[in-house]
Amino acid sequence: MGDYLIVSRGTASAASARADTLRSQAAAAGMTVSDLGDRAWLAVEGPSPPATLLVGAWRLIGQVFHREHRIVRPDTDQEPWSYERKLLARFWGRFVGVRLSSEGEVAEILRDPCGGLDCIAWEDDGLTLVVSAVPAWLPVPRSWSIAFDRVAQALHDPLLVWEDLLLDGPVAILPGTVQPAPLKTPPTALWTPAAIVRRGATQPVSDAEAAAALTLALDDAVRALALDAGPLAAEVSGGLDSSLVAASLIRARKDVAPWINLYGAEAQSDERPYATALGAVLGIDIVSVPHASGPLNEADFESISHGVRPGLAGIDMHHDRDWAGRLQTAGAMAIMTGRGGDSILLQGATADVFTDLWRARGWRALTSPALPGLARLNDRSIWSLIAGARRPTEARPARRNEMIAPIGLPTIPHWLGDCADLGPAKILQVAGLIDGIGRQSPSLQTRVVNVLTPLLSQPVVETCLALPATQLVLGQRDRGLARSAFRDRLPPIITERRTKGEMSAIYGRMVADNLDFLRPWLLEGQLAEAGLINRAAAETMLSRGNLIWRGTYGEIMTAAAVEGWVRTWSQRLRPRARSARPRGSPPASEASDHRHRGYWPD
Known part of the structure; x- marks a missing residue:
C-alpha cells in the first residue's frame, strides 16, 4: 500500500505558512493533496494510495472494508470510546483514522487493530504531523535523535522494532489504539489480542x-x-x-x-x-x-x-x-x-497447548480427548505433561543476542504485557501476531x-x-x-503433510557467503562505536564454524539491518545531536518510557 501524510496546524500565522510550504513540497514530490478540514490536509501516494472514508466524525485513511460477520462488540454504549470500539468491530483493513476538532484541527488519531499501515505522529512549532513514512524531502525536528537504549533492547528482542520507535521525538500509535491531541496525552488501547x-x-x-x-x-x-x-x-x-x-x-x-x-x-x-x-x-x-x-x-x-x-x-x-x-x-x-x-x-502443537488447557480447566483437563494425542506428538508421557502444566508459572529468560552487549531489565512488548493470565501457547500466538504485523x-x-x-x-x-x-x-x-x-x-x-518447508539453509548461505562484508559492517560500525556490540562474541558468531554448529543467522542479519538503519538515520539527523550517551558507554538499563518491564517468553 502507498503512504499518507497528514498536516494539521494551529492558529498562528507562522504555522499556517509552514503548513502551506509543506503542502507545496508534498505536491512537488508527486503526492496527491486534498483538504481534510479548515486546518488540516492529507497527501497520499502509491502504489495503491490510501483512500478516504468518512464514518461519523472519523475520516478513515487507507484500505477499509465493511465487516460482514462481527464477533467483537463493546459491552455497552456507556463504555469509554464505545463509538470507536463499535467502529473497529464494524470495519477492518489497513487504515488510520483522524477526528477533527470544531476548529478543523486533528483532535484524535486511531490505528486499526492489525496494524498493516504504520502511524507515526509528532508536533513541531504549531503543527501536528501524522505519517505512515517520513520521506526524504520532509524536514524533521532538530530535537530528534536515535534512542540507543531502545536500539539495544530491540537487538535482543526484535519484536520491539514494531512497537515504540528507536527514535526520540516522534510517537508511534500502536495498533488498536486511539491517541488524543496533544500527543503528551496518554493513549487508550481499544483493542488488544488478550x-x-x-x-x-x-x-x-x-x-x-x-x-x-x-x-x-x-x-x-x-x-x-x-x-x-x-x-x-x-x-x-x-x-x-x-x-x-x-x-x-x-x-x-x-x-x-x-x-x-x-x-x-x-x-x-x-x-x-x-x-x-x-x-x-x-x-x-x-x-x-x-x-x-x-x-x-x-x-x-x-x-x-x-x-x-x-x-x-x-x-x-x-x-x-x-x-x-x-x-x-x-x-x-x-x-x-x-x-x-x-x-x-498455531503451528506448534507442543506441550504448551496442554498447559493452556490445564490453566483453563484444572484437573478437568484430564478428560480432554486431546491429551493422548499431545503426549504422542511430543514424545512425552501423560504424567509428564501434567507435571509440566502444574509447575508454577515463572518468567522465562529474555531473548538474548550474544553479539550484543548485555542490557538491564528487558522490555516486554505492550501486547505481551497484557498476557500474564494467558497460557504459554496463547502467549506465543500473540508474539507471532506482533511479528506478523512487522x-x-x-x-x-x-x-x-x-x-x-x-x-x-x-x-x-x-x-x-x-x-x-x-x-x-x-x-x-x-x-x-x-x-x-x-x-x-x-x-x-x-x-496430511508432516514436514514443513525450511528456508534456513538459504539464509545461512546468505550469511556465510557474505562474512567478508558483514564482519567489518558490524565490528567497525556505529553499533560498535556506541558500545552495543560485544566484539569478542561477535567475532565468534561471524565465523563459518559458528554458522555450521549454531546457526544464529537471524541474530546476525537483524544486527546488520539495524546497523544499516542507524547509519542512515545518523546521516539524516546530522548535525543534530545524537542520543546523549558517550562513546563506548553501555546502554541505559532502564528506558525512559512507560512500557511494561519483565521477561519475554521464548
Whole structure:
C-alpha cells in the first residue's frame, strides 16, 4: 500500500505558512493533496494510495472494508470510546483514522487493530504531523535523535522494532489504539489480542463451529482483498498457509496471474511437488522460480533503511528485488500471500497447548480427548505433561543476542504485557501476531506492489485468537483446525503433510557467503562505536564454524539491518545531536518510557 501524510496546524500565522510550504513540497514530490478540514490536509501516494472514508466524525485513511460477520462488540454504549470500539468491530483493513476538532484541527488519531499501515505522529512549532513514512524531502525536528537504549533492547528482542520507535521525538500509535491531541496525552488501547482471547474463553464453540468460523473468516477476508486489488498475483509456496489462501482465492477471482512459487537449492526448501499437487486440484498454472541471491553490500542495507523503523521485513533484498521485477513485468499491482499463518493458526502443537488447557480447566483437563494425542506428538508421557502444566508459572529468560552487549531489565512488548493470565501457547500466538504485523512493513517488494496478507486480517486474527489452543491444533496436529476446515478443498499431500518447508539453509548461505562484508559492517560500525556490540562474541558468531554448529543467522542479519538503519538515520539527523550517551558507554538499563518491564517468553 502507498503512504499518507497528514498536516494539521494551529492558529498562528507562522504555522499556517509552514503548513502551506509543506503542502507545496508534498505536491512537488508527486503526492496527491486534498483538504481534510479548515486546518488540516492529507497527501497520499502509491502504489495503491490510501483512500478516504468518512464514518461519523472519523475520516478513515487507507484500505477499509465493511465487516460482514462481527464477533467483537463493546459491552455497552456507556463504555469509554464505545463509538470507536463499535467502529473497529464494524470495519477492518489497513487504515488510520483522524477526528477533527470544531476548529478543523486533528483532535484524535486511531490505528486499526492489525496494524498493516504504520502511524507515526509528532508536533513541531504549531503543527501536528501524522505519517505512515517520513520521506526524504520532509524536514524533521532538530530535537530528534536515535534512542540507543531502545536500539539495544530491540537487538535482543526484535519484536520491539514494531512497537515504540528507536527514535526520540516522534510517537508511534500502536495498533488498536486511539491517541488524543496533544500527543503528551496518554493513549487508550481499544483493542488488544488478550482481550479477544479472554472473550473467546467465555464463549466456547464446538470443533465444527470453529472450523466453519475459520473458513468463513478467511473466505471473507480473501474475497474483500482480492476484489479491491486490481491486477493480482499470488504466492504459492507449497505449504499449508499459502494453500489455504489459494483455495479461498480461486473462489473469489479466476484471473489471478501469475501463481508464483519460490524454491531453493536444498530439498527442504524445494516445495514444488506440493505446489504442483495444489495446482492440479485448484486448476491453476503455477510458475516456479529459484530464490535469488547475490553479494550483500552497503547500498543494499541503505536501500531498506530509510523507513522510520529498521528494515527487518526487507532483509531478503535480492529476492524482493527479483520478485518486484517479475511482478512488474507481469502487470500485477498486488500479490496475495500466506504470511502469518504459522502463528495465528498455531503451528506448534507442543506441550504448551496442554498447559493452556490445564490453566483453563484444572484437573478437568484430564478428560480432554486431546491429551493422548499431545503426549504422542511430543514424545512425552501423560504424567509428564501434567507435571509440566502444574509447575508454577515463572518468567522465562529474555531473548538474548550474544553479539550484543548485555542490557538491564528487558522490555516486554505492550501486547505481551497484557498476557500474564494467558497460557504459554496463547502467549506465543500473540508474539507471532506482533511479528506478523512487522512483516507487513516496507520492503523493496512493497515499493512496487501491494502485498496482501489475509491470514493477518482482523476477521481471521480475531477468529483464531478467540479459539483455545487445543481447538486450533485439534489435539494432535499443528494447524489441525485449518487442515480439517479446508480438507475438502486441498490435496491430501498438503493436509496430511508432516514436514514443513525450511528456508534456513538459504539464509545461512546468505550469511556465510557474505562474512567478508558483514564482519567489518558490524565490528567497525556505529553499533560498535556506541558500545552495543560485544566484539569478542561477535567475532565468534561471524565465523563459518559458528554458522555450521549454531546457526544464529537471524541474530546476525537483524544486527546488520539495524546497523544499516542507524547509519542512515545518523546521516539524516546530522548535525543534530545524537542520543546523549558517550562513546563506548553501555546502554541505559532502564528506558525512559512507560512500557511494561519483565521477561519475554521464548
